[in-house]
Amino acid sequence: MNTGMDHTVKAFDDELSELRGMISEMGGRSEQALVQAMDALARHDLDLADRVIAGDKAIDALEAEVEKRVVQVMALRAPMADDLREMVAALKIAGVVERIGDYGKNIAKRVHRMSEGRSSEAVALLQSMAEIAGEMVHDVLDAFAARDADVAVQVCERDQAVDDFYNSIFRTLVTFMMENPRNIGESAHLMFVAKNIERIGDHATNVAEMVYYAVTGDRLPERERGDSPTDAAKG
Amino acid sequence: MSTDTSDAVSATGSPNAKMTARDVSVFYGDKQAINSVSIDVDRDNVTAFIGPSGCGKSTFLRTLNRMNDTIPSARVEGEIKLDGEDIYASAMDVVQLRARVGMVFQKPNPFPKSIYDNVAYGPKIHGLADNKGEMDTIVERSLKRAGLWEEVKDRLTDSGTALSGGQQQRLCIARAIAVDPEVILMDEPCSALDPIATAKIEELIHELRGRYAIVIVTHNMQQAARVSQRTAFFHLGTLVEYGLTTDIFTNPRETRTKDYITGRYG
Structure with missing residues (x-):
């Protein structure tokens, strides 16, 4: 984004690097919230879920500070x-990353409402889906810190994989619910978890578009953006 | 903001050009101050020249109404046209040219005469008024266009130098307007003024746009961003980049432009 040359006013450079640091920290905390929420979901770890819920306040505070x-x-x-x-990108990215943190918190909240000892196919798929979405969040914030438009484009392209997972999980859960109506409550929760992760992928894509704009001054070409999930699976 | 829908503006070839400069170089003795600048000045827009001290922006501005003629060692090469007419042609009447291409300077320089006489001076020497009534009309219209009429209408016989700095600058603009120019050149018109007086001049520039082609040299980049639709960045006597002001300040194409406007210049 810049030529590597410092500003004549050094305090300005300090302020910019502090801001970048805060955005990075927000990103790190949001990514961690997702990873830990999924971990809590898989192991039914209520303490961990509570820590994720409590940790969201720090992300909110960082957003306000940014x-x-x-x-x-x-x-x-x-x-x-x-x-x-x-600066415009930082402001918008902070807002989006805060939302990503909220989705992680929402997943953690559901852990309390679900019973122990599930081993449905959907849960395994959700873990893989969350891994990709978490990496997208991680990589796109690295792209912002490094001002790397190419990495931002790669993040956008990966959103398709998240959407594919979402469609697949949607079908799996619908089948599961049809097989046994007693699964409906549990499956509905998992459906929301899938939707949350799908939204995290979309938000990471939005951040990637902002990074691309901040670096190049141009809008990301439409074809580079990931598609939305198919209508059939839209919740 | 610009009404233009195109993404970029080339420095030359505008169908709306009031003045055109081609390969203009300026020398002070052996020293070259401007190196082959080609640019069009739009009829309906405010054009800002920005750049660090000594970049040649003021020198170039002064070539547009041959103000450099007053410096004996100065030599201008290349071609500058006003509505297609070569202003450096031997047949060009320089006094007439400076009436068509008026100028406002950094430091307000009213004559030590009354407010009325300051404005009436130009129309008088150019014979624009046949009688007192016509002159009164010109003076009132000029002061109104310069946004000064309400403040001075009851004391037109007071000395121009008794006004505040901001009022003096608007008086100088009224004086430039009085001879009904086609182009107004402003060389850092606000650098000696406080923020309120500056805002009034900027508002005035906005109102005058369209009636006159306006070129403003400014050190204040925020001001360039606020008042102009086209911005030209000069560096070391060359024109580095010229484009829509919105593009120059959000997404400049040249690294030198970007480093300068973001405060990274050397």
Whole structure:
């Protein structure tokens, strides 16, 4: 994004790097929330689920802090060109990453409402799906930190895999519910978990688009973006 | 903001060009201050020249109404046209040219005369008014267009130098407007003014747009972003980049432009 040259006003560089640090931390915490929520779901670990729920407050606080800092930088430094695009991206990315954290929290909350000892095929699929979505979140925030448009494009392309998993899990759960109506409550929860992970993939894609814009100044071409899940599986 | 829908503006070839410069170079003695600049100045837009000190933006601005003629060692090469007419042609009347291409300077420079006489001076020497009534009309219209009429209408006989800095600058703009110019060149018109006076000048520039082609040199990039639709970035005597102001400040194509406007310049 920049030429590697520092600003004449060094304090400006310090402020920018602090902001980047906060965004990275938000990303790390959101990714961790997803990983731990899925872990808690798989092992029915209620303590871990509670920790994920409590940890969301830190992400919310970081978002508020990022918002405050961006407004300050805009007011005091009047950033231009790539600096301006980065500030706008930082503001939007913080909002999206906060949402990603919320989805992780929502998955953790469901652990309490579900019974122990499930071994449905869907749960295994959910773990694989969550792994891809978590990597997308991780990689797209690395792309922001490194100002790497190519990595951002790769993240967008991976959203298709998340959507494919979602469609597959949707069919699996519907079949499962039809087989035995007593599975419906449990399956409905898992359906929401799948939907949450699918949304995390979409949000990571949104972040990738913002990173691409911040780096290049151009909108990501439409064909590079991942498609939405098929209508049949839209919840 | 710009009404233009195109993504980019080339420096030359605008169908809407009021002034055209081709391969213009300026020398002060042996020293070359401007190196082969080609650019079109739009009729209906405000064009801002930005760049670090010594980049040649003011020098280039002054070639547009031959203000450099007053410097004995200055030499201008290349071609500059106003509505297709070569302004450096021997047949060009320089006094007439400067009436068509007016100028406002960094430091307000009203004559030590009354407010009325400051505005009436140009129309008088160019014979634009046949009688007192016509002159009164020109003075009132010019002061109104310069946004100064309400503040001075009851004291037109006071000295121009008794006004505040911001009022003096608007008086100078009224003086430039009074001879009904086609182009107004402004060389850092707000750098000696406070923020309120600056805002009034910027509002005035906005109102004058369309009536006159306006070119403004400014060190204040925020100001360039606020008042202009086209921005040209000069560096070391060359035109580095010229484009829509929105593009220059959000997504400049040249690294040198970006480094300058983001505060990374050297």
